[in-house]
Amino acid sequence: MKAIVQDRYGPPEDVLRLREVDAPVIGDDEVLVRVRATSVHPDVWHAVTGRPYILRLMGAGVSRPKDPVPGMDVAGLVTAVGKDVTRFGPGGEVFGGTYTELQWRNGGAFAEYASVPEDALALKPDGVTFEEAAAVPTSGYIALLNLRCGEFIQPGQSVLVNGAGGGVGSIAVQLAKARGARVTGVDGTAKMEMIRRLGADHVIDYTREDFTRQAERYDLVFDVASNLSLMACRRVLKPGGTHVLIGHDHFGAAAGRVLGSVPRVLMYFALSPFVSQLKNPNPDASIPSVRDAMVVLEELFQAGKLTPVIDRTYPLEDVCEAMRYLQEERACGRIIITP
Numbered sequence: 453m454k455a456i457v458q459d460r461y462g463p464p465e466d467v468l469r470l471r472e473v474d475a476p477v478i479g480d481d482e483v484l485v486r487v488r489a490t491s492v493h494p495d496v497w498h499a500v501t502g503r504p505y506i507l508r509l510m511g512a513g514v515s516r517p518k519d520p521v522p523g524m525d526v527a528g529l530v531t532a533v534g535k536d537v538t539r540f541g542p543g544g545e546v547f548g549g550t551y552t553e554l555q556w557r558n559g560g561a562f563a564e565y566a567s568v569p570e571d572a573l574a575l576k577p578d579g580v581t582f583e584e585a586a587a588v589p590t591s592g593y594i595a596l597l598n599l600r601c602g603e604f605i606q607p608g609q610s611v612l613v614n615g616a617g618g619g620v621g622s623i624a625v626q627l628a629k630a631r632g633a634r635v636t637g638v639d640g641t642a643k644m645e646m647i648r649r650l651g652a653d654h655v656i657d658y659t660r661e662d663f664t665r666q667a668e669r670y671d672l673v674f675d676v677a678s679n680l681s682l683m684a685c686r687r688v689l690k691p692g693g694t695h696v697l698i699g700h701d702h703f704g705a706a707a708g709r710v711l712g713s714v715p716r717v718l719m720y721f722a723l724s725p726f727v728s729q730l731k732n733p734n735p736d737a738s739i740p741s742v743r744d745a746m747v748v749l750e751e752l753f754q755a756g757k758l759t760p761v762i763d764r765t766y767p768l769e770d771v772c773e774a775m776r777y778l779q780e781e782r783a784c785g786r787i788i789i790t791p
């Protein structure tokens with residue numbers, strides 16, 4: 453099969469090559485998917501470049517990527533299933549991630565075929581294209597994990613999403629609307645119209661206004677852009693409100709090469725028992741699994757409450773071009789690859 457392969461970490465244009473390789477062999481609980489669409493997003497950049505360096509010690513591979521084929525999101529056709537798989541069969545149209553927990557490592561999706569754990573997949577609803585379905589698994593899981601599948605949002609609450617026009621933010625906006633919240637979306641000028649279309653009640657252009665200096669108070673600040681200090685966020689939270697930090701490195705521009713956003717996320721974790729507005733960002737007993745999140749994403753799709761936004765689609769051989777476009781931070785919606 454054709455696949456994008458890397459033998460070492462580095463800038464995408466230096467390390468990614470299109471090659472003929474053997475198709476993956478599936479395990480008993482895995483599904484072989486003919487990939488029709490996959491997506492490019494910040495975590496793909498982390499896994500390909502090996503930055504921050506700490507990710508190499510977290511399972512990605514110390515001196516070189518353990519898994520040579522990048523990509524984490526898939527949408528496509530089931531071509532074979534392992535003997536323990538019960539929910540899918542050949543010919544089924546599915547979407548999901550290639551992992552059962554979030555990890556900064558290559559997932560094998562930038563290829564014609566990918567092996568995917570059954571628990572990381574859901575049926576692609578009719579009426580949703582492969583491209584649309586491939587836009588949401590990783591972003592959706594990050595949003596749902598950090599919002600506990602929507603448990604953190606109550607009807608009538610006031611929710612602010614900082615970075616509402618990106619992959620995670622656009623899903624958080626739609627989840628909050630589906631939960632009956634009033635939503636304010638913050639992002640750059642080019643994304644204002646798109647965020648309104650996703651259902652946000654109010655939009656703020658961060659290049660013109662600083663919402664942390666305004667009078668409005670929120671029940672939840674969901675900070676994907678991760679450029680705000682804890683003090684600034686607390687200023688705009690209602691008493692009893694919640695601040696959720698996602699941790700965005702902005703391709704190395706906003707965090708160190710060695711540890712990235714990890715120290716900041718850990719600091720929030722350490723402070724969370726003492727600062728009531730911080731929900732523990734790290735795993736605890738109640739965190740949703742990838743399978744839980746895929747059920748919620750499938751339900752949102754079925755209910756017509758989730759509309760992925762796609763900026764551009766590239767063929768597999770143009771992955772480097774797609775990665776370059778991602779790093780420019782100009783995309784208005786997800787960047788899709790069609791192997």
Ligand SMILES: NC(=O)c1ccc[n+]([C@@H]2O[C@H](COP(=O)([O-])OP(=O)(O)OC[C@H]3O[C@@H](n4cnc5c(N)ncnc54)[C@H](OP(=O)(O)O)[C@@H]3O)[C@@H](O)[C@H]2O)c1
Nearest residue numbers: 494615617618619620621639640658677679698700701781
């Ligand atoms: N916490 C977790 O559980 C977890 C797990 C895995 C990964 N992550 C991280 O989560 C992040 C996911 O991000 P994503 O896929 O949503 O990224 P994205 O698509 O790049 O979205 C980020 C958005 O923030 C906007 N933005 C930039 N600067 C801003 C500012 N100052 N104020 C407001 N908005 C601003 C960007 O718009 P413009 O650039 O156009 O301005 C963009 O629309 C990644 O960094 C990933 O590594 C978190």
